Amino acid sequence: MGLFNFGHKTFRHGIHPPEHKSETNGLPIRQFAFAPLLVLPVSQHIGAPSKIIVREGQEVMRGQLLAEAGGYVSVPLHAPVSGRVRKIANVPTAKGEMSLGIYLEAFPASGQEVLERDGLDWQAATPEEILQGIQNAGIVGLGGAAFPTHVKLKVPEGKQCEVLLLNGIECEPYLTTDHRVMLEQADDIFMGIRYLLKATGAQRAIIGIEANKKDAAEHLSRNIPEGLPVTVEVVPVKYPQGSEKMLITSVMGKEVPSGGLPIDVGAVVVNVATTAEIGRLLPHGRGIQERVVTITGPGVKKKGNYLIPVGTPLRFVLEEVGVADNLSEVYLGGPMMGMAVSNLDISITKGTSGILAFTDNEVHRADKVYPCIKCGACVDACPLSLNPSQMGILAKFEAYDDMAANHNLMDCFECGSCSYVCPSNIPLVQYFRMSKAVVRKRAAAKKEAANV
């Protein structure tokens, strides 16, 4: 309803799915039990897999390096528990395929103290040292994308970062990890901001928070350290505001150019939990070993926000919290963009922000797919103002190149708003995911043909 956007700045369109956050947003973060056997894929991030540097049978200490970065767009992997490397083999992953990983057997009675290395002082360190430190700590975007943070922070030659934008939006329904982190780890966040300001050269930082987390916004505002150029900006609740582009528009009133990056409008966006991790780990030279995960959904008995070691198998997690008998689907991440898992032997990775269990009662099954009735609901929902209705028809005719060339298909970041509103149950975002994959494949094939 573009005619009535007075007062608050916001992005165009978007949707308002039921939030379901009150079920866990009052529950403090609790340490989760250690599973007897951890499953650690070496590819928990976007980019090159980490290179394993331990051997089978080797005893490792908590925090010790298991695998080093496999390149620039890659991060190392640290041991989440003290234990013994039982096996190096293919492990199941969320995507359904097996990929190389480490089975780590925890020592049941070990003290689990953490190995520390030389810390990095934010005042003394150079921007390059901070970026290196962030990579060494194995840090990736904890909001769910799992993109190596040091790569994102590297401001390209000729560009300038004016604003460091901290993403505390958490627009996915059900998830409350960032909310709890902001309430409980304010000091870590501010320490992280010091590192990030230095690394990016930004003059100021803005923390963007949706209006359904006012307590977190107030808590952070009250505790801003003297002299730290940080402001907190509360924006109206609307999905998918947590997307970088939407957040930038809501807070800064600018649009990231199509095909561009936030730095093109002078911004670098970092998730608040990632920032807290940087602030906590870098001063001690530690690596990331655990993360906060919201475990919730109608099928979960002991809902909550848990600090869970990376590599903990899903089966162990669900057994610990207890699930309903008529469990139907389990999602990693939020309900809008998260992935339904087919196998409980996969594990929590660095990018897992939530585990949702739905029973048969809540799972929405499209009993019938109707033809597109051109109602325009998707057009009014798409935060990028794409035309999902028309692209859905084009996808049916496999006109992928047309979609990419004339309808900005590749801009779609698959938020799922179009599918959410579609009365005809057309799996629009799934069409676009598939179409994007085809376009990428064709482009790669073309490139290869040109190089031969």
Added chain:
Amino acid sequence: MFKQTLNISTSPHLKLGVSTDDIMRNVVWAMLPASAFAVYAFGLSVFLLLVTSTAAAVLTEHLLCRWSGKESTVSDWSAVITGLLLGLTLPPAFPLWMAFVGSVIAVALGKFAFGGLGYNTFNPALVGRAVLQAAFPAAITTWHPAFLEGRFTDIASSTLALPFMEPTYDAVSGATPLSAFKFDGVAADSADLALGLVSGSAGETCALLIVLGGIYLVARNMMNWRIPVSILLTVYVLSGIMHWVDAEAYPSPAFMLFSGGLMLGAVFMATDMVASPLTSKGVVVYGVLIGLLVVVIRLWGGLPEGVMYAILLANAVSPHIDSALQNRVYGTVKKAKAA
């Protein structure tokens, strides 16, 4: 624990939960007050007319699906809308067999020939009505007075006319308010028009109940309010200017709004989602175009009423409006070139 298998599905795992048949069903609900008033005003004949046109549309849809080997799409309620809407646009004592033919044509030619729900270029009910107007020009312009004594016990003789026989009319009221104005220069009272105390097509007379239905659909987010608002505003402003220029020759804007099929057309016909544009901008252009055509046809055309042709013409250009007025894609300066 975990004895059962897990299901997998693609994201998003949440759904707004309003389905296409919900929308269609609610459109039918929204038309019921106006339909009930039509039966109240014109009696048994209109009851039979609405039942016939609706049943014929549903039957046609069902049989066409069966013959073409598809699953019947009757349960999506769109055929009910087409049939009922067509019935509401017909004169109260319209012969039932003609209404039956109209409904068959509306569904078969207006909808099924294009590929069924979602593919129709024109509002199917209006396609049916346009064919009826061409085929039976006398019957479709022969009006019947409202609120006759004994309208609940007697059926107009023309209603039961046998197929292909010349219908006989028993109580002919010379004219609708629009034709009375066009040909005799007599303007009806606007309050009577709004309340439906005049003659006209079965369901078009009570503007208030039609608006009520529209408000219900807008409140349930099942209708784009911009369409009726832009049509009615355009008609009001344009006819207001003309009335101001020459109050003798041109009727008042209130008369224009509440007379004839404008309200029914603006609320229930022009808003056919399939045949109207997608974007908010496009929808406004579409509405203004309809309003403009209505005023032009009514004031300067040969016909007293122009809503049907105005909407059909706007339906035809709606895809072009869409491709010309795509939303500006986020992060782009120029509009994405439409295919």
